[in-house]
Amino acid sequence: MSRIEIHGYAIVSDDERIADAAGRTPDVLRNEADWAYFQAELNRSEVTVLGRLGHEANPNPRNRTRMILSSSSRGIERRPDGWWWNPGMLPWAEAIRMVLPHGGRVAVPGGRRVFDLFLDIGYDAFHLTRAEGILVPGGIALFSACEAGRSAEAVLSEAGLAPDPRQVIDPAGPVSLVVWRK
């Protein structure tokens, strides 16, 4: 099979949350430097793989190719707004072969069930941005294992990834980025 490279992207609080209790991204997890980095990374990717709620909440003005996870798909379906995939009906290898028959780079921006699923499928890299000093009590965790008190770093390390050095992308906060690689 052609080479597929999978990259995860998240911005998290110190308590490993990606969204608030209502499932929305709070302002404290929005950062311009992180957004610019993420957009540049999406420009290097052939497809963005995300959950239905994230797809509906985030418009796609650049018309990038999306693959949307949803139980409403019967496997993999081409719809006007992207490829709709149900992992319970069709394995990843078969689904991505339809979308990227010649291989390429895949960006995975979540949410939590999607991040969990790709822990099993296997990340080649995970770009973990942290809004340092921020807490989002009762919010949605990056991985379900984080709900049980595990750190994002512990989960990524157990998944066979190792960290590059920490970079400060915004001194206000600060907001830092660590890229974890296989």
Ligand SMILES: NC(=O)c1ccc[n+]([C@@H]2O[C@H](COP(=O)([O-])OP(=O)(O)OC[C@H]3O[C@@H](n4cnc5c(N)ncnc54)[C@H](OP(=O)(O)O)[C@@H]3O)[C@@H](O)[C@H]2O)c1
């Ligand atoms: N801070 C960050 O980096 C970050 C990252 C990601 C998301 N967010 C924020 O988090 C919120 C949304 O995240 P979320 O976790 O609540 O939702 P989500 O992952 O965007 O969407 C969840 C939906 O995706 C579908 N889905 C996910 N996994 C599936 C699976 N294995 N099989 C079938 N369908 C699956 C289901 O759709 P159906 O109901 O159609 O079956 C599910 O209801 C948004 O506010 C978003 O902006 C933040």
